[in-house]
Amino acid sequence: MATQMTDGHRRFLQVLMSHGIMEGSVARTLHRDCCEIHKVYYAHDKLDDFINVVNIHLQPFFMQIRKGMSEDDGKTYYALVNLAETEITKMASDYTENELELFRKTMDAIIVSENGFASSTNILNLADQLKIKKMKKKEAEQVLQNLRDGEYTLHTRCIMEMEQYILSNYQDLVRKCNICHSLAIQSQVCETCGIGMHLPCAGKYFKAQMEPHCPHCNEFWPHEIPEINRPDSQLPSGAPRERRGTSSSGTRRR
Amino acid sequence: MAQKRRSKGPGPAQGEDAAADEDSAPTQGAGQVQRSLERLSPAQVDQKVSELVQYLLVKDQKKIPIKRADILKNVIKDYKSVYSEIIKRAGRNLQQVFGMQLVEIDAKNHIYILVSNLPRLEGENLKQDDCTAKLGLLTVILSFLFMKGNAAKESAVWEMLRRLRVDPGYLEYNRIPHTDPPEFEFQWGARAARETSKMQILRFVAKIQSKDPKAWSTQYNEAAAEEAAVGGLSQDTSTPGDTGGPSQGARRRNW
Numbered sequence A: 001m002a003t004q005m006t007d008g009h010r011r012f013l014q015v016l017m018s019h020g021i022m023e024g025s026v027a028r029t030l031h032r033d034c035c036e037i038h039k040v041y042y043a044h045d046k047l048d049d050f051i052n053v054v055n056i057h058l059q060p061f062f063m064q065i066r067k068g069m070s071e072d073d074g075k076t077y078y079a080l081v082n083l084a085e086t087e088i089t090k091m092a093s094d095y096t097e098n099e100l101e102l103f104r105k106t107m108d109a110i111i112v113s114e115n116g117f118a119s120s121t122n123i124l125n126l127a128d129q130l131k132i133k134k135m136k137k138k139e140a141e142q143v144l145q146n147l148r149d150g151e152y153t154l155h156t157r158c159i160m161e162m163e164q165y166i167l168s169n170y171q172d173l174v175r176k177c178n179i180c181h182s183l184a185i186q187s188q189v190c191e192t193c194g195i196g197m198h199l200p201c202a203g204k205y206f207k208a209q210m211e212p213h214c215p216h217c218n219e220f221w222p223h224e225i226p227e228i229n230r231p232d233s234q235l236p237s238g239a240p241r242e243r244r245g246t247s248s249s250g251t252r253r254r
Numbered sequence B: 001m002a003q004k005r006r007s008k009g010p011g012p013a014q015g016e017d018a019a020a021d022e023d024s025a026p027t028q029g030a031g032q033v034q035r036s037l038e039r040l041s042p043a044q045v046d047q048k049v050s051e052l053v054q055y056l057l058v059k060d061q062k063k064i065p066i067k068r069a070d071i072l073k074n075v076i077k078d079y080k081s082v083y084s085e086i087i088k089r090a091g092r093n094l095q096q097v098f099g100m101q102l103v104e105i106d107a108k109n110h111i112y113i114l115v116s117n118l119p120r121l122e123g124e125n126l127k128q129d130d131c132t133a134k135l136g137l138l139t140v141i142l143s144f145l146f147m148k149g150n151a152a153k154e155s156a157v158w159e160m161l162r163r164l165r166v167d168p169g170y171l172e173y174n175r176i177p178h179t180d181p182p183e184f185e186f187q188w189g190a191r192a193a194r195e196t197s198k199m200q201i202l203r204f205v206a207k208i209q210s211k212d213p214k215a216w217s218t219q220y221n222e223a224a225a226e227e228a229a230v231g232g233l234s235q236d237t238s239t240p241g242d243t244g245g246p247s248q249g250a251r252r253r254n255w
Helices: A007-019 A024-037 A047-061 A097-112 A120-133 A137-146 A156-173 A199-205 B012-017 B030-039 B042-061 B068-098 B130-147 B154-161 B190-195 B198-209 B217-230
Strands: A021-023 A063-069 A076-082 A151-154 A243-246 B100-106 B111-116 B171-175 B184-188
Touching: A007 A021, A007 A024, A007 A047, A007 A076, A007 B068, A021 A024, A021 A156, A024 A047, A024 A076, A047 A063, A047 B042, A047 B068, A063 A156, A076 A156, A097 A120, A097 A137, A097 A151, A097 A156, A120 A151, A151 A156, B030 B068, B042 B068, B042 B111, B068 B100, B068 B111, B100 B190, B111 B190, B130 B154, B130 B184, B130 B198, B154 B184, B198 B217
Parallel strands: A151 A243
Antiparallel strands: A021 A076, A063 A076, B100 B111, B171 B184
């Protein structure tokens, strides 16, 4: 297997850099196009190998193309992420120190919550506290203006980029999905033994089972099983709510 | 056309707008660099190269040209003695891994941008965002300037520009000598010259007006000459006006 970068790889990398994050089917199309344009060997199921070649060359720069799953729709996404926080990568941020502080506090709130959400009210309170300490009044107002009513959670890209950081910093406070073993910000939880699953993972695991049972303790699974393979499937929820993503402080926008 | 800088909190970033008093990379003979290199461990130099690559990518993302002074202050620091080697290797890495080139657009003040090496495609699936509209408008302005004979009076362009904050490097804004009251004119900037070409712009204009690019003979010749100089694709240099533009004479057209 070739480990040299070709123009096909470079084009793929440039386009992915400009998007930041890309859905699986879009990435596959891009893979095909890049190979076609630059006459590079192409096999439709070898996207991950293709990406590995790029990743080998990205290693010295602490960057990586990572593959992850959206907690919303279970779809695969590819994102270019930073692996290390250095003096240099800190310069990438478009946000002020205070905005970043607010983001960190919001992330805290989301992660320790039961359901993986922080309400706008909650965030306003956090901004208020910051306001007392260091945020200038104008700054805080700006943030509040942009904050619409609803529930906030972490965007797929943020989770992908910060997974390592979150797992090591929050340790026992966060859950891992029992099915795919990745970080789970939102999950369905067994009320008996406490294991959790991503909603799409639960959907796949329990698919078409009339009486779903916890894979760990075998108790009846008390939650509504999300439907998969339907683009307009409703996610099970307590109260109806809007969903908005909070993007990562380390987000690269190209 | 200054960019509004956001305060980045404590740290070296504060000083970036400072005058270029730090831009003192010593002129380095090859022997001198070699001796300095030998004193440092390969790992240390590699580390600096890697940091520089990251720095350049991060800075270029914001489309602000990168000053050498900032590179020296924020990345090179104590490794000034091997600056030329570090930047050479960083440029190589950028080419090999990212297909991008480090280009000096201002040789006097040592200012750099990153440009893609890869052939630009039509309808390429780069991200469409708020910047896309700006770039579209910028292309219109660049076309306008080109068709007006490479420069246009401020008043002619101002209507278009009033609400646009153009990223630095794309347009030059200079005073016209011997004018009173002083008048200014716009010309293509160094970044524009690098990121597109006169032929591409001419084709763009031709497409909008549904004409053959050769209909504008002056511009066509100029664009062809630029291509030939850059060593681009060979174009047939047909004589002016033989492909059916209505005005046969080589006068500039009003656009």
